[in-house]
Amino acid sequence: MGDMSSLSYEYTVNASFAEDVNKWLVAVKKAALGVELDANAGGDPLEEARRGLAAAVESTLSRLEAMEGAKEETGGASAEVPEDVVRRVEAKHRSDLAWFLEDLRNAQSALLRGDTLGPRELQALDEITDVADASASECFRRLWRR
């Protein structure tokens, strides 16, 4: 019943999301650098990373667009984005959310097409991983360093 239980849940969800999006972005960046990726049992690691990242971006976009009032959230997004991550992105981009959403849409399209990501798209994805890391880190700190 204590706050520790909620915090440990929140940490696990946030850390899992942060780990996944970071792992996928590392694979995409490494591929762009021409570095060979570790093979995995599931098939093409780059394809898996692109699909995973595109799904995370789609869910983030869906949540942010709903907040912006541009669209009604469908609830059908394919990846789980922690509530705190969405809030942090929204707070950070309150003044330029439309531009940021556009960068995310372009990044998602490039990922799905298998195109090279431009600097703006990469920056948008870096921001998602930064925010996810900050969210997981803060949770962990609250959990253990009270």
Add this chain to the structure above:
Amino acid sequence: MALLKQLLQDLKQRCGFLDVTLGGITGLRPDAEAYRQRIAAILHAGRVHIERLAADPTLGQAVLRKNHFHQYKRLSELVSAAEWGPVNALKRFRLPDDAFMTSIAGRICKEIGYRWAPPLCVAGGLGHYWVNAGMDLIVTPVCEAAHLLGLTDLYHELGHIVILRESRALQLAFHRTIDQHFADSIRQARQDGKGPAVIDNLKKLQSSWKDWLIEFTADMIAAYVAGPAYGWTNVRLCMNQSSNAIYHASDSHPADAARTLGIELVLRSLGFANEATEIRASWDEFVDLSGSTTPPTFAVEYPRPLLDRLATFVVAGCRTLGLISLDQQPTGTSGSSIHVTKLLHEAWGRFQTDPAGFGAWEGQQVSDLKQEFGL
């Protein structure tokens, strides 16, 4: 980069130390030994990741610098969390109370149709019950192994693990209902000519509900599997630790009054109407004693239709997951003579009919349970 390389080495050494420490913990009971092996496997995988990151040829690449740092942080958190939680618990596991609590948790898991490996449960807490859901570890207050009336909080903590495992079904699926409810409320408020402060408050509540959902759901799962005993335990806990939380929420926890209502709704939906009415009467007595009154905003913050829908949603989710409600739990399925969940239900009945004589009866039940678990 030099710092990251150094600290990866440190992390590898710490992880190796935990591996050796875990390896040195021998002679555990089978349930704790199975848990030790699960944690050892998690740490082994962590160590492989640490070694892979330390040897990564792109460690010095500017474009990946921050990503590698983030990866390091998750690994560092894993090692620290294992050290402070599971390894700490396993090191002290020779204490009989820990074996007792883990046996109780394991038995409960069988009775309620919990489909995952049972958690380790230790009586080592300096505070109230809590769970590290990611590490399958429940910590209870230190003297809890000697008592029965608070034990139903174990079902709430198990609920947290269930929610983590099934978050899409038990959390995300309800977010849409929350969004719909508050979208309707905001639309109505605008039609009624309410000001921006009212609209902003509704938007904040929409967000808060998604945070509170975890505790509401864990309560409702506990009420579903443990029945009225969980409702009584909730009243007792609120009575023992009363504060302004009766009607006020924190970031993670909804107000106690709303949680109590959520528990009541589940109990009524399962057919425990009489018990729910008695629990409600006790709750009202507690609120009266505390001198609190329902704030006018309570119905807006915790709309009854939304709580009704959540109770229906959680009960349906529990059934889908194969969790068994108290009234459906067959006695004797776990191949034992004592059904813990039904014992806790009985304990509350005994306590209410004979509070003064309860202590002796409780002591005998705890003794019988220990014998049942070979302790």
